[in-house]
Amino acid sequence: MQKNCIILASGNGSNALNLINKFYMSKTGSGLVNISAVVSNIEGAPVIGKVKKNSPDIPIFTIPFTSLSERKLFESALENIIEKYKIKYIILAGFMKILSKEFVSKFPYKIINIHPSLLPAFKGRDAIKNAFEYGVKYTGVTVHYVTQEVDAGPIICQEIVKIEDSDTVESLEAKVHKAEHKIYPVAIEIALTDGNPQC
């Protein structure tokens, strides 16, 4: 049975678009994932224009949330959308704000995040740059459930990315994004089929 999902994104939207193209436009995969709506917390974020152009039928909402004082209003507006569209899963795709513990606790194992490192290494912002500057030889991508502790929930899927001597931060970013686009749709299907591990 199809499960309605909402995507939350703050920025460029390459992951949001990749998921929409896979699950909504080309309807590939198991048919479990139904992308019902997209929410951005940033007015004018590139993801908004990209989704509108790529898939004008998908409802897209902007709910301002840049400072902590806006979080309560953001979460309450988001909950209304979740109710209206009968959302079962919340997919964070480059969503760069931290949801409150109260909000997260209402949706156990229903919020999924992608992070551009092999967690628990390089939590937080600028994970790709931090891994590059640290000098690790391997980094990667982690898809995990969101819990009250940031970047620490149970891991659904990971993909390793090797850092070559010839890499720059930019080339590493491109490699990490490529890995993200490969594993995020797979990880979401795993999560929605109750964790059958094939990743």
Ligand code: GAR
């Ligand atoms: C992605 O690399 C994603 O893993 C990262 O933001 C980028 C968004 O790119 N997310 C985080 O760092 C969350 N802590 P996109 O807007 O092109 O999808």
